[in-house]
Amino acid sequence: MTATAVSHGTVPADSELRAPGRRVRRSSLAGLGLAPFLVYVALFLVLPTIIAIGSGLFAKDGSFTLASFAALGDPVIIATFGNSTWLSLLTAVVGAIVGALVCYALLGLSPTGFVRTTVDAACGVLAQFGGVMLAFAMIATIGIQGVLTRFLRDVMGIDIFADGAWIYALPGLIPAYLYFQVPLMVITFMPAVAALRASWAEANLTLGGTRAGFWLHVGVPVLAPSFLASALLLFANAFSSYATAAALASQGSQIVPLQIRTALTSETLLGRENLAGVLAFGMIVVIGVVMCAYALVQRRAARWQR
Structure with missing residues (x-):
């Protein structure tokens, strides 16, 4: 195909063929950059929340209980x-x-x-x-x-x-x-x-x-x-x-x-x-x-x- 055909859209250009791959790589890099923040959220927000809730749902011997919530x-x-x-x-x-x-x-x-x-x-x-x-x-x-x-x-x-x-x-x-x-x-x-x-x-x-x-x-x-x-x-x-x-x-x-x-x-x-x-x-x-x-x-x- 000639360059004219490519320019009219009959055949995609090389940059267009490579565009999906570039978008995937950019998404991967963006996700990698977000990883430290996700680790921070997991360690200092999610984990303390789970521990706080769990400490109220389990007795001293490890058994599940709702009796502690009577304190509310x-x-x-x-x-x-x-x-x-x-x-x-x-x-x-x-x-x-x-x-x-x-x-x-x-x-x-x-x-x-x-x-x-x-x-x-x-x-x-x-x-x-x-x-x-x-x-x-x-x-x-x-x-x-x-x-x-x-x-x-x-x-x-x-x-x-x-x-x-x-x-x-x-x-x-x-x-x-x-x-x-x-x-x-x-x-x-x-x-x-x-x-x-x-x-x-x-x-x-x-x-x-x-x-x-x-x-x-x-x-x-x-x-x-x-x-x-x-x-x-x-x-x-x-x-x-x-x-x-x-x-x-x-x-x-x-x-x-x-x-x-x-x-x-x-x-x-x-x-x-x-x-x-x-x-x-x-x-x-x-x-x-x-x-x-x-x-x-x-x-x-x-x-x-x-």
Whole structure:
């Protein structure tokens, strides 16, 4: 065949004949590059989940049992899950609203400008800031002898610890969690806000609409799925947080992660050796439901961003 026949499609070119093989090789290389991540997921996510569930399903002698799950009906355990739920819900809602307002304020700035890039970098750092470092920062700022506490008490005459050391109890976790919840919201929600097209606002104004009308009829409905998905992510993040609570609220087990720590370290839980596994299973169920809802909402939110 001549080159003309090949160019008209009667005979495939050599590059077309080799294309399937190239695609197979590229797929193999892509799968090989994904292998370290799959190993990481298996070792640090799948395996601990299996061990946690298995420790609640098997007795000390290795026999299968469901008796350990009766602990989930204990009033103390129910109260612990309730505390984790309202704490996570409160910080997720407040963090989502404040983070969304920050995203709105950044919307008019250049993505490559100094302010926008500085805020993005700061949010990336602060969203991962927690544990002992965050607890120390909270204590040094608003602790009993913190800088802000002493300023308010000595200069303003306001004693924020008049009713007790609230920072070391459950209420103290609220500002601590918001410290990383708000930056996380900015990171996850800002791409959706930035994806709003300027042509939509221009079309709204051309047709006689107002700025408030644009947000009411276009902006808010379009961003609602992304906002809900980000709020669900914040809830899951707060519900599973441990290091900050363990460092700040060292006494008591007011939330589920701290209750799991007590179940693993206490020597007084006779006959309830599998309590930690049961609590971990309960947390996995809650986080699993939240993340499934997050995936469904995020799938819907991604439709208009394509």
